[in-house]
Amino acid sequence: MQEEIIISGFGGQGALFAGQLLAYAAMEQGFHVTWIPSYGPEMRGGKARCTVVVSDEEIGSPLVRRPSAAIVLNIPSMEAFEPAVKPGGMLVVNSSLVPQQSERDDIRVVYVPASDLATELGNVRLANVICLGALVKATGVVPLAAVEQALDNHLPERHRKLLGLNKEALQKGAELAGDG
Amino acid sequence: MAKELWEGNAAIAEAAIRAGVEAFFGYPITPQTEVLEHFSKRLPELGRVFLQAESEVASINMVYGAACAGARVMTSSSSPGVSLMQEGFSYIACSEVPAVVTNIMRGGPGLGNVQPAQGDYFQAVKSAGHGDFHMIVLAPANVQEAIDLMVLAFDLAEKYRTIVMFVADGSIGQMMEPAEMPPMRPVRPPEERPDWALTGAQGRKPNIITSLYLGAENMERVNLRLQAKLKEIAANEVRWKEYSTEDADLLLVAFGTVGRVCQTVVREAREKGLKVGLLRPITLWPFPSGRIAELAEQVRGVLVVEMNAGQMVEDVRLAVEGRRPVRFYGRMGGPIPLPDEILPEMEKLDAECR
Numbered sequence: 127m128q129e130e131i132i133i134s135g136f137g138g139q140g141a142l143f144a145g146q147l148l149a150y151a152a153m154e155q156g157f158h159v160t161w162i163p164s165y166g167p168e169m170r171g172g173k174a175r176c177t178v179v180v181s182d183e184e185i186g187s188p189l190v191r192r193p194s195a196a197i198v199l200n201i202p203s204m205e206a207f208e209p210a211v212k213p214g215g216m217l218v219v220n221s222s223l224v225p226q227q228s229e230r231d232d233i234r235v236v237y238v239p240a241s242d243l244a245t246e247l248g249n250v251r252l253a254n255v256i257c258l259g260a261l262v263k264a265t266g267v268v269p270l271a272a273v274e275q276a277l278d279n280h281l282p283e284r285h286r287k288l289l290g291l292n293k294e295a296l297q298k299g300a301e302l303a304g305d306g
Numbered sequence: 307m308a309k310e311l312w313e314g315n316a317a318i319a320e321a322a323i324r325a326g327v328e329a330f331f332g333y334p335i336t337p338q339t340e341v342l343e344h345f346s347k348r349l350p351e352l353g354r355v356f357l358q359a360e361s362e363v364a365s366i367n368m369v370y371g372a373a374c375a376g377a378r379v380m381t382s383s384s385s386p387g388v389s390l391m392q393e394g395f396s397y398i399a400c401s402e403v404p405a406v407v408t409n410i411m412r413g414g415p416g417l418g419n420v421q422p423a424q425g426d427y428f429q430a431v432k433s434a435g436h437g438d439f440h441m442i443v444l445a446p447a448n449v450q451e452a453i454d455l456m457v458l459a460f461d462l463a464e465k466y467r468t469i470v471m472f473v474a475d476g477s478i479g480q481m482m483e484p485a486e487m488p489p490m491r492p493v494r495p496p497e498e499r500p501d502w503a504l505t506g507a508q509g510r511k512p513n514i515i516t517s518l519y520l521g522a523e524n525m526e527r528v529n530l531r532l533q534a535k536l537k538e539i540a541a542n543e544v545r546w547k548e549y550s551t552e553d554a555d556l557l558l559v560a561f562g563t564v565g566r567v568c569q570t571v572v573r574e575a576r577e578k579g580l581k582v583g584l585l586r587p588i589t590l591w592p593f594p595s596g597r598i599a600e601l602a603e604q605v606r607g608v609l610v611v612e613m614n615a616g617q618m619v620e621d622v623r624l625a626v627e628g629r630r631p632v633r634f635y636g637r638m639g640g641p642i643p644l645p646d647e648i649l650p651e652m653e654k655l656d657a658e659c660r
Contacts, residue, residue: 146311146482153311153484161311162481186570188481191644 127182129267130190132207133254134175135199135220140254144197145176147258150276151268152180160188173202180267195265197257198224199240218261218303220253236260238302244295249288252295259299270300309484314449314474315340317485318382318408321456323348326491327406328377329355331368333387336420337476338410341382354493362387366394366407373403374515376503378460378494382408384476385426386417395469396435400517400528402535404463406456407441408472410479413639421640422475424562427617430471431591438529440536441471442543443590447566449483455588457488466539467502473590475613477563477642545588546597550576554583556656557601559622560611561587563642568611570645575652582652590618595625602626606659611648612636631659 131148135141142163149161163176177193179185195216196207204224211217213232222241238260240253255277262270277292285292312320319341322330330345342358349356355372359365365381372379383391388409398405411426413419430443442462446452452474463470499505502513519525550572551557560568565586575582585601587594602608607630610619619634626632635651637643 149482150311153309158484159311160481160483162477184569185566186573187567187645188477189567189642189644191646 127180129180129195129265130193131178131180131195131197131261131267132175132190132193132210133178133197133199133258134173134203134207135254137174138251139174139199140251141174141197141199142176144254144258145178147255147273147276147280148178148180148262148268150280151262151272152178154275155268155272157182157268158185160185162188175203195261195267197254197261199253199257200224201226216261216265218257218264220257222253234264236264236303238299240299243298247291247295247298249291252288252291255292255295256299256302259296260303261299263300263303270296309486311482312449312453312485312487313340313480313482314452315410315479316344317449317453317487318456318472318474318479319344319348320487321453322380322406322460323352324488324490325457325460326378326493327354327380327460328493329357329372329379330381331357331359331365331372331379332381332383333359333362333365335384335387337412337422337479338382338384338408340479341408341410362390363394366391366398369405369407370394370398370401370403373398373405374401374504376499376505378404378464380406380408380460382410384410384412384420385414385423388426388429392429392435394435395441396437396439397517398469399435399439399441399532400437401515402467402532403515404460404467404469406459406463406470406472408474411473411475419640420476422477422563422613422642423638423640424475424564424613424617425615425638426473427590427612427614430473431593431621434469434471439532440591441469442466442539442592443471443473445473445561445565445588445590446478447562447586449478449481450485451588452478453485453487462543464500466535468535468539473562475563540592543589544592544594544596546594547586547588549584549586551583551585551601553581554601554604555581555606556583556652556659557605557608558582558584558611558648558652559587559598559608559618560584561590561618562613564611564613567643567645568648571648571652574645574649578649578653580652580656587618593621593625595621598622598625599627602629605630607655608632609648609651609655610634611643611651613642614638631655633658
């Protein structure tokens with residue numbers, strides 16, 4: 127088993143943190159995992175993305191050109207990674223910010239109005255976790271409970287008060303992905 | 307101890323702390339600033355020394371001074387900062403004091419950028435500074451290896467009283483992987499400083515540490531001693547890792563980040579029926595020339611992949627001595643070569659060597 131997942135958005139949308147949650151969950155499930163970021167020098171507003179590779183054997187390249195799954199949080203990410211997903215792969219689209227539909231018929235696409243749902247939940251910055259919930263549910267790369275555990279263990283101290291909301295966001299995303 | 311998810315740069319700093327580093331002197335530069343950051347948080351709380359110097363030139367000379375006093379000491383930087391330190395490297399090498407320097411390489415030449423690169427191979431391996439010397443150069447390919455090699459770096463530096471350079475690129479520095487830290491070694495108490503160290507000379511003859519030898523014969527004697535030591539290091543400390551070389555008839559040679567990328571290439575090439583093996587040098591100096599020469603007898607051709615214009619490939623060619631074709635593929639200034647670019651090069655080599 128090997129899944130290569132790219133999570134991409136603007137700086138500040140939490141693409142990197144969503145990837146770390148997935149990495150923690152995978153590690154605690156006993157998988158080999160790599161998390162590698164790529165970002166511009168800006169703190170906010172620039173592009174931010176990470177690649178997470180989860181495997182049951184030693185990982186060679188931590189970077190991939192064609193991921194088996196991707197989360198795109200904004201339009202530039204959709205343009206960059208919708209064509210890149212491997213045939214048979216999975217794409218999660220933050221449809222609140224990405225109006226266009228995928229034209230591919232060889233991948234599974236889940237549209238999640240994540241930024242709107244996050245705002246309803248009380249904090250627009252939960253969009254990343256909603257999308258992660260959808261991706262985890264749809265791919266089954268790790269159990270959803272493992273990501274909840276990762277939130278318990280690794281949500282930074284300064285965001286601790288948002289733990290409950292993060293878990294709600296995760297569940298919300300999973301529900302929207304249905305049975306994948 | 308259980309595995310934790312470690313970011314490469316923080317892991318490098320924490321491993322040095324576990325290895326008993328007493329003092330760190332450095333100056334921030336991307337993409338290694340997290341090394342400095344981790345030290346700045348941890349060393350003061352452990353009662354050890356963290357000092358942000360005014361420049362890289364100052365940092366390396368502080369390292370030199372502390373090393374002369376017998377302290378376990380290191381600095382870290384990235385390419386342009388390392389260039390500024392080179393005078394110090396040469397002084398440290400000649401003075402024969404142990405020191406560890408980390409270079410989290412970035413794109414160059416010049417101020418370049420902050421992307422991952424391996425353009426400093428020549429500098430680390432061939433041209434560490436003026437005069438005749440080599441640094442031991444260690445190149446990890448993943449976070450666990452970075453931790454293990456950082457501990458080894460201090461052991462080798464002290465065993466041979468020499469300068470050890472630890473080279474990685476920004477992608478190892480910033481990636482996260484599960485890894486296990488070694489237990490904390492106690493810091494060496496002052497009374498256990500090495501007997502050559504400058505510790506005040508109370509009740510003993512003074513020690514002299516210098517890199518200035520005005521007489522021709524004196525300087526030659528020092529050089530002969532250094533060369534004998536380098537020969538001993540070359541005989542004892544070569545390290546590398548092999549993947550699927552047992553039955554290989556084509557060989558990949560790559561180090562660091564692109565070394566691990568080539569593990570994927572081996573897997574994919576074998577799925578296509580090419581019997582590819584990989585040798586990944588862990589010590590860039592001393593270089594695993596002997597093993598590469600042996601493998602050259604076994605394989606039809608060699609492909610070297612680097613994140614530069616072709617630097618280590620020269621050492622591979624020296625080892626292969628023209629017995630087999632040695633081809634090169636590289637990217638410069640930031641892009642990491644991926645399996646889908648390397649595999650066609652492997653297929654070309656296969657066709658060429660039929």
